[in-house]
Amino acid sequence: DQQVKQNSPSLSVQEGRISILNCDYTNSMFDYFLWYKKYPAEGPTFLISISSIKDKNEDGRFTVFLNKSAKHLSLHIVPSQPGDSAVYFCAASRNTNAGKSTFGDGTTLTVKP
Amino acid sequence: DAGVIQSPRHEVTEMGQEVTLRCKPISGHDYLFWYRQTMMRGLELLIYFNNNVPIDDSGMPEDRFSAKMPNASFSTLKIQPSEPRDSAVYFCASSPERGYQQPQHFGDGTRLSIL
Numbered sequence: 001d002q003q004v005k006q007n008s009p010s011l012s013v014q015e016g017r018i019s020i021l022n023c024d025y026t027n028s029m030f031d032y033f034l035w036y037k038k039y040p041a042e043g044p045t046f047l048i049s050i051s052s053i054k055d056k057n058e059d060g061r062f063t064v065f066l067n068k069s070a071k072h073l074s075l076h077i078v079p080s081q082p083g084d085s086a087v088y089f090c091a092a093s094r095n096t097n098a099g100k101s102t103f104g105d106g107t108t109l110t111v112k113p
Numbered sequence: 114d115a116g117v118i119q120s121p122r123h124e125v126t127e128m129g130q131e132v133t134l135r136c137k138p139i140s141g142h143d144y145l146f147w148y149r150q151t152m153m154r155g156l157e158l159l160i161y162f163n164n165n166v167p168i169d170d171s172g173m174p175e176d177r178f179s180a181k182m183p184n185a186s187f188s189t190l191k192i193q194p195s196e197p198r199d200s201a202v203y204f205c206a207s208s209p210e211r212g213y214q215q216p217q218h219f220g221d222g223t224r225l226s227i228l
Contacts, residue, residue, distance in 0.1 A: 032214050043117070043204050043219030044156075051214070089156060099144040099163060099208060101217065105155035 003027045004092050006104035013111050019077040021107050023090030026071065030092040034101065035064060035075050038087040047088075048075070080111045115139070119205050119220035127228050131193040134223045136205030137186055146217060147180055147190050148204040156204070162188065195227045 005024045013019045023033075031052040036044035050057040050064045050073065057064050063076045077084055087108050091101040118137040126132055138145045146161040160170040165182045173180070177196070182188040192199055202224050206217040 034216055036216075036219075041221065043206070043221050044217075045219065046216030049214075049216065093214070099146075100158065100161060100169060102158075103148075103156040 002105075003030075004090055004102045004104040006088075006090055006107045008107050009105070010108040010110070013080045013109065015082055015111055015113050016079045019075075019080045019084065019109055019111065021075040021077075021088050021090075021109065023073045023075075023104055024071060025073075025092050027092070027094070027102075028071065029094045030102075031095060032093045033064070033066060033073050034091045034093070035062075036089040036091060036103075037084075038089065038106070044089055077109075080109075082111050082113050085109055085111050117205055117207055117218050117220035119203075119223050121223060122221065123224045123226075125226045125228065126195060128196055129194045130227075131191065132195045132199075132225060132227075134190040134203050134205075134225070136188045136190070136220060138188070138205070138207030139218055140186065141209065142207035142218070143210040144208045144217075145182060145188050146206040146208075147188070148206065150202045150204060150222070159190070197227045200225055200227050 034049040035047040038044040090104040147159040206219040
């Protein structure tokens, strides 16, 4: 049973436009969510996070939205840049499992110049 | 400050051989995680440690896999005997205490190929 799902394996966007990456989860006990970015031949790196007590968190060009009732979160990148081309992983954690995150399968974002 | 260091970066070996992957976490981090990434299963957690003690090894695929953390600055993941289906990229990650709200810091991975 996959508890964190990223249903779109890939997304292609034109430079300057908005990129929207989606993530769904099934476990209502999750209370903290993170996005990681991964370039080829490198490990994932932390991008942005959100606590379940919030519905939005913004950091520069990156904004994460959380809809708890729908068990859905999304990452918005505005404006998209070619350097944003990478695999994006959604991850979820819960306080009772301190330290452990459950990852989605990732979405490959391609930003075309 | 040095990040998580994994070695080797690439490993090619024949089926049946013992494989040892190594990880040095970030100094001061209390959690250490081992992940495996494959096309079929994505990024899956194999095992994680807190203060050198294994907390959850439910993701370890079978008895051929073992992991140790003899001290705060070193961990190994061992496969014995190795099989072609173990071919994957193995990542090590670490995070500080109060880990569930702390992002994990990943190494660059070990690409393992079992022939």
